[in-house]
Amino acid sequence: MTDRLVVLISGRGSNLQAIQDACARGQIPGRIVGVISNRPEAAGLEIARRAGLPTQVVDHRLFSSREDFEIALSEAIAKWSGDWIVLAGFMRAFTPSFVDRHRGRLVNIHPSLLPAFTGLHTHRRALQAGVCWHGATVHFVTAELDGGPIIAQAAVPVAPEDDEATLAGKVLAAEHRLYPQALAWLCRGQLVLDGESLRWREFPPMRERCLLATHSEDSACAPR
Numbered sequence: 001m002t003d004r005l006v007v008l009i010s011g012r013g014s015n016l017q018a019i020q021d022a023c024a025r026g027q028i029p030g031r032i033v034g035v036i037s038n039r040p041e042a043a044g045l046e047i048a049r050r051a052g053l054p055t056q057v058v059d060h061r062l063f064s065s066r067e068d069f070e071i072a073l074s075e076a077i078a079k080w081s082g083d084w085i086v087l088a089g090f091m092r093a094f095t096p097s098f099v100d101r102h103r104g105r106l107v108n109i110h111p112s113l114l115p116a117f118t119g120l121h122t123h124r125r126a127l128q129a130g131v132c133w134h135g136a137t138v139h140f141v142t143a144e145l146d147g148g149p150i151i152a153q154a155a156v157p158v159a160p161e162d163d164e165a166t167l168a169g170k171v172l173a174a175e176h177r178l179y180p181q182a183l184a185w186l187c188r189g190q191l192v193l194d195g196e197s198l199r200w201r202e203f204p205p206m207r208e209r210c211l212l213a214t215h216s217e218d219s220a221c222a223p224r
Protein backbone atom coordinates (compact mmCIF):
# COMPACT_ATOMS: atom_id res chain seq x y z
CA MET A 1 0.00 0.00 0.00
CA THR A 2 1.37 3.40 -0.93
CA ASP A 3 0.84 6.47 1.20
CA ARG A 4 -1.99 8.83 0.38
CA LEU A 5 -1.16 12.51 -0.12
CA VAL A 6 -3.71 15.30 0.11
CA VAL A 7 -2.21 18.47 -1.36
CA LEU A 8 -3.45 21.91 -0.30
CA ILE A 9 -2.89 24.83 -2.66
CA SER A 10 -3.91 28.46 -3.08
CA GLY A 11 -2.36 29.45 -6.41
CA ARG A 12 -0.05 28.47 -9.23
CA GLY A 13 0.52 24.82 -8.26
CA SER A 14 4.05 24.30 -9.57
CA ASN A 15 5.02 22.32 -6.47
CA LEU A 16 1.86 20.25 -6.90
CA GLN A 17 3.03 19.49 -10.44
CA ALA A 18 6.51 18.53 -9.23
CA ILE A 19 5.04 16.23 -6.57
CA GLN A 20 2.64 14.63 -9.06
CA ASP A 21 5.51 14.04 -11.51
CA ALA A 22 7.60 12.48 -8.73
CA CYS A 23 4.73 10.16 -7.77
CA ALA A 24 4.26 9.18 -11.41
CA ARG A 25 7.92 8.29 -11.88
CA GLY A 26 8.00 6.34 -8.61
CA GLN A 27 10.33 8.70 -6.72
CA ILE A 28 7.68 9.18 -4.06
CA PRO A 29 6.19 5.86 -2.90
CA GLY A 30 2.80 7.48 -2.58
CA ARG A 31 0.04 9.02 -4.63
CA ILE A 32 -1.96 12.21 -4.57
CA VAL A 33 -5.52 11.26 -3.66
CA GLY A 34 -6.96 14.76 -3.62
CA VAL A 35 -6.16 18.43 -4.12
CA ILE A 36 -7.87 21.11 -2.08
CA SER A 37 -7.75 24.81 -2.86
CA ASN A 38 -9.08 27.62 -0.71
CA ARG A 39 -9.33 29.73 -3.88
CA PRO A 40 -11.64 28.71 -6.73
CA GLU A 41 -9.47 30.59 -9.22
CA ALA A 42 -6.21 28.83 -8.29
CA ALA A 43 -4.34 27.81 -11.45
CA GLY A 44 -3.15 24.69 -9.65
CA LEU A 45 -6.68 23.28 -9.81
CA GLU A 46 -6.32 23.03 -13.58
CA ILE A 47 -2.99 21.22 -13.16
CA ALA A 48 -4.75 18.75 -10.86
CA ARG A 49 -7.65 18.22 -13.24
CA ARG A 50 -5.32 17.66 -16.19
CA ALA A 51 -3.52 15.00 -14.14
CA GLY A 52 -6.87 13.35 -13.38
CA LEU A 53 -6.68 14.14 -9.67
CA PRO A 54 -9.84 14.74 -7.62
CA THR A 55 -10.20 18.35 -6.54
CA GLN A 56 -12.24 20.28 -4.04
CA VAL A 57 -12.54 23.98 -3.34
CA VAL A 58 -13.02 25.02 0.28
CA ASP A 59 -13.32 28.77 -0.14
CA HIS A 60 -12.31 30.45 3.12
CA ARG A 61 -14.35 33.54 2.18
CA LEU A 62 -17.58 31.57 2.55
CA PHE A 63 -16.99 30.85 6.24
CA SER A 64 -17.67 33.28 9.04
CA SER A 65 -14.83 32.03 11.22
CA ARG A 66 -11.44 30.40 10.80
CA GLU A 67 -12.68 27.50 12.91
CA ASP A 68 -15.62 26.81 10.57
CA PHE A 69 -13.33 26.96 7.55
CA GLU A 70 -10.98 24.48 9.17
CA ILE A 71 -13.82 22.09 10.04
CA ALA A 72 -14.77 22.00 6.36
CA LEU A 73 -11.11 21.55 5.42
CA SER A 74 -10.71 18.66 7.87
CA GLU A 75 -13.84 17.02 6.44
CA ALA A 76 -12.43 17.24 2.92
CA ILE A 77 -9.11 15.79 4.09
CA ALA A 78 -10.86 12.97 5.99
CA LYS A 79 -12.93 12.09 2.93
CA TRP A 80 -9.72 11.12 1.12
CA SER A 81 -8.14 9.38 4.13
CA GLY A 82 -4.86 11.19 3.59
CA ASP A 83 -1.74 9.96 5.33
CA TRP A 84 0.00 13.25 4.60
CA ILE A 85 -1.37 16.76 4.32
CA VAL A 86 1.01 18.50 1.98
CA LEU A 87 0.90 22.30 1.94
CA ALA A 88 2.11 23.50 -1.44
CA GLY A 89 1.64 27.25 -1.58
CA PHE A 90 -1.37 27.15 0.75
CA MET A 91 -1.74 30.73 1.93
CA ARG A 92 -3.82 30.40 5.11
CA ALA A 93 -2.47 30.20 8.63
CA PHE A 94 -4.00 27.48 10.80
CA THR A 95 -5.37 27.62 14.33
CA PRO A 96 -3.47 25.61 16.97
CA SER A 97 -6.40 23.21 17.19
CA PHE A 98 -6.20 22.35 13.46
CA VAL A 99 -2.47 21.83 13.75
CA ASP A 100 -2.92 19.62 16.82
CA ARG A 101 -5.56 17.51 15.13
CA HIS A 102 -3.24 16.78 12.18
CA ARG A 103 0.04 16.89 14.07
CA GLY A 104 2.84 14.85 12.55
CA ARG A 105 1.04 14.55 9.20
CA LEU A 106 1.15 18.20 8.16
CA VAL A 107 4.13 19.40 6.11
CA ASN A 108 4.93 22.66 4.34
CA ILE A 109 7.48 24.17 2.00
CA HIS A 110 8.57 27.71 2.78
CA PRO A 111 10.62 29.87 0.38
CA SER A 112 13.50 30.76 2.69
CA LEU A 113 16.20 29.15 4.75
CA LEU A 114 14.25 29.01 8.00
CA PRO A 115 14.42 30.27 10.67
CA ALA A 116 15.33 33.32 8.54
CA PHE A 117 12.49 35.16 6.81
CA THR A 118 9.35 33.57 8.15
CA GLY A 119 6.12 34.95 6.69
CA LEU A 120 5.67 36.73 3.35
CA HIS A 121 7.85 38.42 0.69
CA THR A 122 10.86 36.30 1.57
CA HIS A 123 12.80 36.95 -1.64
CA ARG A 124 12.45 40.73 -1.35
CA ARG A 125 13.49 40.62 2.29
CA ALA A 126 16.46 38.36 1.55
CA LEU A 127 17.70 40.86 -1.09
CA GLN A 128 17.15 43.80 1.26
CA ALA A 129 19.10 42.04 3.99
CA GLY A 130 21.97 41.36 1.59
CA VAL A 131 22.27 37.64 2.36
CA CYS A 132 24.62 35.55 0.23
CA TRP A 133 22.48 32.42 0.55
CA HIS A 134 18.74 32.07 0.23
CA GLY A 135 16.62 29.01 -0.39
CA ALA A 136 13.72 26.85 0.70
CA THR A 137 12.79 24.68 3.66
CA VAL A 138 10.49 21.68 4.05
CA HIS A 139 9.25 21.40 7.61
CA PHE A 140 6.60 19.87 9.80
CA VAL A 141 3.86 22.32 10.65
CA THR A 142 3.43 23.22 14.30
CA ALA A 143 1.47 26.00 15.97
CA GLU A 144 4.32 28.47 15.46
CA LEU A 145 4.13 30.04 11.97
CA ASP A 146 6.93 28.61 9.77
CA GLY A 147 8.50 27.34 12.98
CA GLY A 148 8.19 23.53 12.93
CA PRO A 149 11.11 21.07 12.82
CA ILE A 150 13.11 21.22 9.60
CA ILE A 151 13.09 18.15 7.36
CA ALA A 152 15.27 19.43 4.50
CA GLN A 153 16.67 22.63 3.03
CA ALA A 154 17.89 23.82 -0.35
CA ALA A 155 20.39 26.67 -0.48
CA VAL A 156 20.72 28.97 -3.49
CA PRO A 157 23.51 31.56 -3.85
CA VAL A 158 22.30 35.13 -4.31
CA ALA A 159 24.01 36.79 -7.27
CA PRO A 160 24.70 40.55 -7.38
CA GLU A 161 22.44 40.87 -10.41
CA ASP A 162 19.51 39.03 -8.82
CA ASP A 163 16.19 40.79 -8.43
CA GLU A 164 13.10 39.47 -6.71
CA ALA A 165 11.91 37.63 -9.82
CA THR A 166 15.18 35.93 -10.72
CA LEU A 167 15.81 34.89 -7.13
CA ALA A 168 12.26 33.54 -6.83
CA GLY A 169 12.81 31.48 -9.99
CA LYS A 170 15.99 29.93 -8.66
CA VAL A 171 14.44 29.10 -5.32
CA LEU A 172 11.36 27.63 -6.98
CA ALA A 173 13.50 25.33 -9.15
CA ALA A 174 15.20 24.11 -5.98
CA GLU A 175 11.81 23.61 -4.30
CA HIS A 176 10.74 21.32 -7.12
CA ARG A 177 13.64 19.00 -6.29
CA LEU A 178 13.50 19.36 -2.53
CA TYR A 179 9.82 18.73 -1.80
CA PRO A 180 9.53 15.40 -3.68
CA GLN A 181 12.70 14.23 -1.99
CA ALA A 182 11.39 15.05 1.49
CA LEU A 183 8.00 13.48 0.75
CA ALA A 184 9.73 10.31 -0.38
CA TRP A 185 11.41 9.99 3.04
CA LEU A 186 8.11 10.59 4.81
CA CYS A 187 6.27 8.02 2.72
CA ARG A 188 9.05 5.48 3.32
CA GLY A 189 8.76 6.08 7.05
CA GLN A 190 12.34 7.32 7.33
CA LEU A 191 11.36 10.01 9.83
CA VAL A 192 8.57 11.00 12.17
CA LEU A 193 7.70 14.01 14.26
CA ASP A 194 8.44 13.09 17.85
CA GLY A 195 7.21 15.77 20.25
CA GLU A 196 8.90 18.97 19.15
CA SER A 197 11.65 17.38 17.07
CA LEU A 198 12.38 14.97 14.26
CA ARG A 199 13.20 11.35 14.86
CA TRP A 200 15.06 9.80 11.96
CA ARG A 201 14.79 6.06 11.50
CA GLU A 202 17.01 6.21 8.46
CA PHE A 203 19.02 9.36 7.93
CA PRO A 204 19.18 10.41 4.26
CA PRO A 205 22.39 11.35 2.45
CA MET A 206 23.57 14.84 3.46
CA ARG A 207 23.57 15.98 -0.17
CA GLU A 208 19.82 15.26 -0.34
CA ARG A 209 18.85 16.75 2.99
CA CYS A 210 21.05 19.83 2.59
CA LEU A 211 20.66 20.51 -1.10
CA LEU A 212 23.09 23.03 -2.56
CA ALA A 213 21.70 24.40 -5.80
CA THR A 214 23.84 26.34 -8.24
CA HIS A 215 22.47 29.06 -10.47
CA SER A 216 21.62 26.66 -13.22
CA GLU A 217 18.81 24.30 -12.41
CA ASP A 218 20.24 21.36 -14.27
CA SER A 219 23.75 21.67 -12.90
CA ALA A 220 22.62 21.64 -9.27
CA CYS A 221 25.24 20.03 -7.14
CA ALA A 222 25.81 18.93 -3.62
CA PRO A 223 28.75 19.19 -1.25
CA ARG A 224 31.17 16.34 -1.71
Ligand code: GRF
Nearest residue numbers: 012013014015089109110111
Ligand atom coordinates in the same frame (compact mmCIF):
# COMPACT_ATOMS: atom_id res chain seq x y z
C1 GRF B 1 6.30 28.40 -3.20
O1 GRF B 1 7.33 29.33 -3.32
C2 GRF B 1 6.25 27.85 -1.80
O2 GRF B 1 7.49 27.79 -1.18
C3 GRF B 1 5.38 28.85 -1.09
O3 GRF B 1 4.42 29.24 -2.04
C4 GRF B 1 4.94 29.04 -3.35
C5 GRF B 1 3.97 28.15 -4.05
O4 GRF B 1 4.24 28.04 -5.42
N1 GRF B 1 4.84 28.30 0.12
P1 GRF B 1 3.43 27.01 -6.29
O5 GRF B 1 1.95 27.35 -6.13
O6 GRF B 1 3.73 25.63 -5.81
O7 GRF B 1 3.89 27.25 -7.70
